[in-house]
Amino acid sequence: MPKMPTAAPAATDFPRPLVTVDVVIFTLLHDSLQVLLVRRPDAADEPFAQQWALPGGFVDVQHDATLLDCALRKLRDKTGIATPYLEQLGSWGSATRDPRGWSATHCFYALIPAAAVRLETGASANAGAGAAQWWDVDATLNTALAFDHHTLLAAALARLRSKVEYTSLPAFLLDEPFTLPALQRTFEVVLARPIDKSAFRKRMLDGQFMQEAGVLPGAQGRPAVAYRLRDRSQATLFPRPFAAHGADPATGPGA
């Protein structure tokens, strides 16, 4: 706790940083991993006006009971989704990341099925929000974003890719019901590498996180068995990673 001589000002008198929450929202669209970005408002006193940014903003101490509630609210506002897979990524704070002053953001990431989304187009009354739009993740990594959002996005992607090596996370990107081949394609898109079919199926079925839900015909060929997730709130952990993994699963943010 802060150093204070005997009759100092109360700790709560310290200058307070700005506190925000940002959410990296992933989905699978057109066989590619996409992230939701919003356009920053165009006002004179707004930093990074007109630039693309992650959905997020200040914690509302009147209405947000917790950081998680705040993240859920922002996600609901932009996508209409109330029960996403949502996980905290970490926090980033520094004197320089926001031109308005010392600022700390609490960053979450979410995985949602594209079909469930009703995009906030931005023409609404409670604006401040420009258009929300899906962006291809790899393309976005080569783009300048507002604030340090490029760093947040890169960290979220690293976390996702790392966890895909040993969890069932990509299942949350799919609409239900889905087939095993579709799930495999999702894994392959996220990992950006092919996976052996037989090994993949053994792994998923042994994981016991799905239950059968009829069959789904494809465009051609034999229809596939359809599945639903048993629990959309938590990923299943596999006993081993797919292969020698590279990045640290749990290490998050730096500054």
Add this chain to the structure above:
Amino acid sequence: MPKMPTAAPAATDFPRPLVTVDVVIFTLLHDSLQVLLVRRPDAADEPFAQQWALPGGFVDVQHDATLLDCALRKLRDKTGIATPYLEQLGSWGSATRDPRGWSATHCFYALIPAAAVRLETGASANAGAGAAQWWDVDATLNTALAFDHHTLLAAALARLRSKVEYTSLPAFLLDEPFTLPALQRTFEVVLARPIDKSAFRKRMLDGQFMQEAGVLPGAQGRPAVAYRLRDRSQATLFPRPFAAHGADPATGPGA
């Protein structure tokens, strides 16, 4: 970003939460995993006066360039250690965790060798700090701590235990140079279960994160080869976990 009608108050006029950083500092002492706690100051306006708490406190926007710097400062103040293994655990924020108002803490955890520590005894001039003291982790989990620090400690311990399944993390708890049997005992203490000697040695040596540094005689029996870490800033990842792991490595805080 926040909803605002055209001529609203600037975003920076929002009421700001309190922002703190807390650090869970682990070491190995007397063959047990220990955590550093400090006594809360005894002042009328201080919440949780006299109770034990994690080292931490408000971000100092004048002196802390980043959250990480803030965590390093607090760790240095309490232990004298400037270059620990330090990793962010996550953040917790809510309207109720601090009686003084809406508060968010950024929690880090550190692993340090006991011998390197020079404990801040609390009698110093820059007080506010009561005594700092090592506590057995398992005992502490059955104790009431200030704020939600019990939750933070439990999360840090869960993160540590989970990462021990597939990383070289426990090596950071040891003084250098250390022996392989000592490292194995450290793993066993953290995991609270025995590990097979042969498998353990293969794993560590294959990991290539140590270099030989002479031999160290034990109390009895054959002396053991001594090792130093090649890189004290980063843990090594093993290709597979020790066994079927239980807890989610990367999932952190909730609210």
Add this chain to the structure above:
DNA sequence: ATAATAGTGTCTTTTAGACAATATGTA
């Protein structure tokens, strides 16, 4: 020599990966 601890070798088990083979739908 004996006790104690360090270090090695061998066998088994598990599961991923490669890849061939079979099954089932549609045109």
Add this chain to the structure above:
DNA sequence: TACATATTGTCTAAAAGACACTATTAT
């Protein structure tokens, strides 16, 4: 039937676990 895709089976490879065995020090 031909084709495309789903699903299964068999073999191999890599690494962890179990556990017996050897090595090196002090007394």
